[in-house]
Amino acid sequence: MPELHLTTCFYLWQAPCCGKLYVCRLCHDAEENHQMDRFKVREVQCCECQTVQQAQQTCQQCHVQFGEYYCDICHLFDKDKKQYHCQDCGICRIGPKEKYFHCVKCNLCLAQDLRGNHKCVENVSRQNCPVCMEDIHTSRIGAHVLPCGHLLHKTCFDDMVRTGAYRCPLCMHSVWNMEDHWDQIDKEIAQSPMPTEYQGATVKIICNDCQAHCTVPFHVLGMKCSGCGSYNTAQEGGLIQHLEQDIHIH
Template sequence: MASSVGCEHYVRRCLLKAPCCGKLYVCRLCHDAEENHQMDRFKVREVQCSECQTVQQAQHTCQQCHVLFGDYYCDICHLFDKDKQQYHCQDCGICRIGPQDKYFHCDKCNLCLSVNLQGNHKCVENVSRQNCPVCMEDIHTSRIEAHVLPCGHLLHNTCFDDMVKMGAYRCPLCMHSAFNMDDRWFNIDLEISQSPMPTEYQGISTKIVCNDCQAHCTVRFHVLGMKCSNCGSYNTAQEGGLIQQPEPDTEAETDTEPELHEAPTQH
């Protein structure tokens, strides 16, 4: 419910006049939830003051009662909000929550990322133009920070946290491990060493493909996991059925007496 201090999305003291339908809404998100079309915030030209109800050109301060519409205002995005150290990224084309010196714009990913990822992440071209594979909501314009997986794909930070809490560890898009799994692989090694397979399954192998390094290999079968012989990951998938290793060759016993040789004659 709109009020003089905004909505559930933003803290502001004005309503936006939607350029598409002429209706007044606190923000584009409120508009899009009510209407069967979306508001283009870049085309907003007029706002209504929530204090004196004066309709006027979009600006930082009401021309009539001089109330500040928002601590932060961007005249490109027409974003009014409380101070969150926002900044407008020209390359992203939208405002981001800052502070600006904590972020950089990755040209290939086409997204602002935390500075600790600069030169330390796998780039996927225009990856931010895809929806989050967990919630299927937009990532590029989201107010929630993006989390970059080792494979380069993006999730919302909150979606990544929910995924980890549920015990999932693979990227929903490519199945690559979503974080460092060395400790987990070590524990599986221990479990396998302490849990031998039944006699009838000993010596059984199977073909696998690794989701982490994409190697194809043949390894010993175990119900607790099949370890990639190339990178050591247990993030693998079985290809085909079980393979019975051939028994070692043994010579058949016969009833033939062994040939006897006389000892050499001494002279």
């Protein structure tokens, strides 16, 4: 799930690294040649009365509220979105809290419907998105959990779907249930027999979905895993059976 980021502008952070005033760490990092540690922020300036003060939810001078939500760990201010600070993630998340749980192994807050219903990959959120290579853990874009357990940004997943890609960029596992597509390939293969010289030819494959190694009939439209029925397979070596027949003929 996405990290919470501020949308209000009633205050300015005073960067502890350079002393300059910025509305958020992202604005600071875009302008400077170093990054700001928001957890070390101690002071803010009120945009209404320009009073510099200790980071807090309400201005001590003019009493304007910097944000309906304030985290004194992350020093984030925002409108009320049922936010909560996840101690294990180390950052604030958009809630409500009861709809999410922190998976210790994945080291990430996930939707409750994924509790006991996802494949854990240790510290998966600490890896960059394999599509755009940008950070996932602190991203403002929600994360999509693939059946293999890997993560990518929801927007990157949607882009993949639009291009027709169906494999995880990291492990090549199918990213959704492909049974209907495999059935369609079955029908196409049944209607498209191979030329005589290739009939009976077989090939060794490895299945990207179940990791099985098997020898199956060769067809240009796809090689079907004899273990799980997936066509998400990779060929290992060349054709084998028709070559052996050629040797016997000679």
